[in-house]
Amino acid sequence: MCDQEQLARWAKKSLNRRTFGAGAIAGAAAACAPMGMESGAAGSSVVGRKVSFRTAAGTMDAEFFHPETGTHPGVIFWPDIAGIREAKRQMARRLAASGYAVLLVNPYYRDVSGEQFVDFATFAANKGFETVKPWRGKLDAEAIQMDGRAAAGWLRSQNAVDKAARIGTQGYCMGGPFTIWTAAAAPDVGAACSFHGGGLVREGENSPHRMLDADDHYLIAIARNDDAEQPQAKTALRNAASAVGAAAEIEVYPADHGWCVPDSPAYDREAAERAWSRLLATYAEAL
Template identity: 55%
Template sequence: MCDERQLETWARDTLSRRQFGALSGAAALAACASGTTESKASAAAGLKEQGVSFATPDGTMDAFFVQPEKGKHSAVILWPDIASIRESKRNIARTLAGKGHAVLVVNPYYRDVAGEQFADFAAFISQGGFQKVGPWRGKLNAETIMRDATAIVAWLDTQAGVDTARGIGTQGYCMGGPFTVWTAAAVPARIKAAASFHGGGLVRPDYPMSPHKVLDKVDANLLIAVAQDDDAKAPADKTTFADAAKAAGVEAKVEVYAGDHGWMVSDSPAWNAAAATKGEADLLALYGAALA
């Protein structure tokens, strides 16, 4: 599984194979394609969406919230990748909401900035995103994410469209992958499903709060979807995580996908339609089984 310190190398290598113009065009087409993780659903088609904000122990978090117009639904917390909230992540949320979930896309950088900072991943790279977000990302350790998760769950449970009788799901991409495990560990009574897609840093041997070391605090089913290139760099990580889950009595599907790091995200240079479709199907199966 990818170490977050390898992300800049990954971006340099993958983006060198594609021009930004081609990437932007492909991302636009991908966002409109049916049957993919990010097939765009209009808020007018039975959904309602809004920007929201709420208090946490560390300040005021902002987020994007989309849900079906009627009824009560299981909630989902979406932790974005390093480029944070943007249209590709809002489209993932819209698609999930169209499947009957109340989805909150959170801004993990709220301690420093509010709202969208980059229109897409191409803008993130071209605008020096790694340097810009470095100080913000440095604050996001297990303790801060667990504090945030507790506040997020508390806010969701006050929303009229959220069914508090059902468990909450959480999903994360790249740096957001470990955040899902920490979220599940922070609020085990409410978080019943967690999915990591090409997550970075799920196995950190020297970190006491490494995600694989806190599974004894988790009461959720897990989907750990590993990128094939990340697995090639650290092939033992998937086994280490799976063994830790088994020892903790946590149901975890740990699988290497036929896609490189970033395959689930339409504005990523590694976006892969077939692998993204499989990832969406596996995610919906996870939520269908665990959030009843």
């Protein structure tokens, strides 16, 4: 998992924007053209804008990306611990280019709005974990389920969203469990996709693995070092999915925590592309 000790190691190595921030994003875009695409699958441009909407806890801010024309399945995108930034915008644009209406949400809206860290290097080198800790502490199952319902409702009100399709949700790092909590709370959500998510199996009735549902599809991609720390989690998740009859793809990837995110020091292009292809396949089947 992404924790304070790991962040300290990255910062101690003097990792900065030149080593895995802006340079990593640029490298990913160059190596994999779709990362920088601004055209949708049907040839229309991808458009994006900042948005906000009410929740029971206040006003959530987000960024919304979708093809310029047509209607498309909606997706709620939960970022990792470093929040909204250019790496996450690139991922949201890429998904929109594949024919989805993507809502990149700010999970920390109760405390701050918009981008707080320009990239993961800035987060790691500037005590980002300590900064977000009090914000993150408010994001329990109840809070995220409330936010997820509000986000799904907002998507349903948008002209760019296909109202006949179910909604997808994807999350990275701390956003992994948010996907399952969202799916459990919002009937419109039909797919929950977690990438190197932390805390999917935990104590208590609100553990994500206890909230799987037969009506939803699950894609749970586990980092090898997370699996080494909690090897029983994959088995608990598989058993839980089997018990309720849920369609679930649960796999340990040969890559470290953070491998899907292009500004992460653990970014692994080959494994990230494989995970991306499984994301699209899951959405194609479930939404």
